[in-house]
Amino acid sequence: MRDKKKRASITDVAKRAKVSITTVSRVINSVTTVSSRNRAKVEEAIAYYKFKPNVNAQRLATGVNNAIGLVIPGYPGIFYSFYAIELIRGVGHACETLRLDLVFHISNANNPINTHNVGGVIFADIIENHTHVEHLVHMGIPCVIINNKVKDLDVGYIAIDNYSGGKQAAEYLFGLGHKKIATITGTLTTQAALERFNGFKEYLDQQGVLLPDEYIYKGDYSRRCARLAAEEFFGRQDPPTAVFAASDEMALELIAYLLEQGYKVPDDVSVIGFDDNPACLYGPVGLTTIRQPLFEMADESVRALHAILQGKSKKQKHKVLIPDLVIRESCAPHTKA
Helix, strand or coil: CCCCCCCCCHHHHHHHHCCCHHHHHHHHCCCCCCCHHHHHHHHHHHHHHCCCCCHHHHHHHHCCCCEEEEEEECCCCHHHCHHHHHHHHHHHHHHHHHCCEEEEEEECCCCCCCHHHCCEEEEECCCCCHHHHHHHHHHCCCEEEECCCCCCCCCEEEEECHHHHHHHHHHHHHHCCCCCEEEECCCCCCHHHHHHHHHHHHHHHHCCCCCCHHHEECCCCCHHHHHHHHHHHCCCCCCCCEEEECCHHHHHHHHHHHHHCCCCCCCCCEEEEEECCHHHHCCCCCCEEEECCHHHHHHHHHHHHHHHHCCCCCCCCEEEECCEEECCCCCCCCCCC
């Protein structure tokens, strides 16, 4: 009899259960076509040997690669970014639930992910990776894009209606009576930032509210650019009474600057952000913001990719989630003439 102290193989389990290796693999991967009798025999053999499946062996036996890649664009401060952390948390949660392995890759166009070890890839936006995605599609590797509505490639996407988010910010500030409204944009080469800006500006245009160039600061989501924008806006003789920042990080830095300069928020200046970062709750002023469901978006992207890898879906999933306005203390009606 085999010494149980030695590491058991899938072959040992199959021999003890008197079934094929394929049947053992199906039980391990929770395939429902295995009979209850065979499933019980395999489970007994697994318990007898205290067998732990070898991931690579599983993939070879089943023909299914249960590892997925997550590609996030590399940018300064990525591991301090609420956006990136929430995406990683959502993807990781879904992978744990679905028993998937995760290969994490910080990338740009010059550093593509090694696809030999993954069955599919999730891209957290495709700022510089469009060519890479196109190559993977050509190779037949399933891809899902987070936060970018891709129209020119056969890929799935789970995105946010950023246009609606920008419009909601403008509508709320306008509804409070503000007419001199400025904005600090995100990186406008990204679809998300451009759509937020367009939704914001077009709503104000429809209401006959001018958004002059001096009230637009083209930022990059960083606190540094928010401070530079604040210095420009409030160094003018006619400063804005309200500001929409395209991220909470920028909005929080803007508030810090205003308080340093003796302004009262929201009595003198109203500020609205975008993300719903938990930091919004703990500053000197609770930040009104547009909540984007990052965790849900990431979780759903994994489930969409998993369905394709398991052969449960042949269609690429395209879904757009609507962000929500979260009202706190940083905005107030404009009462001054």
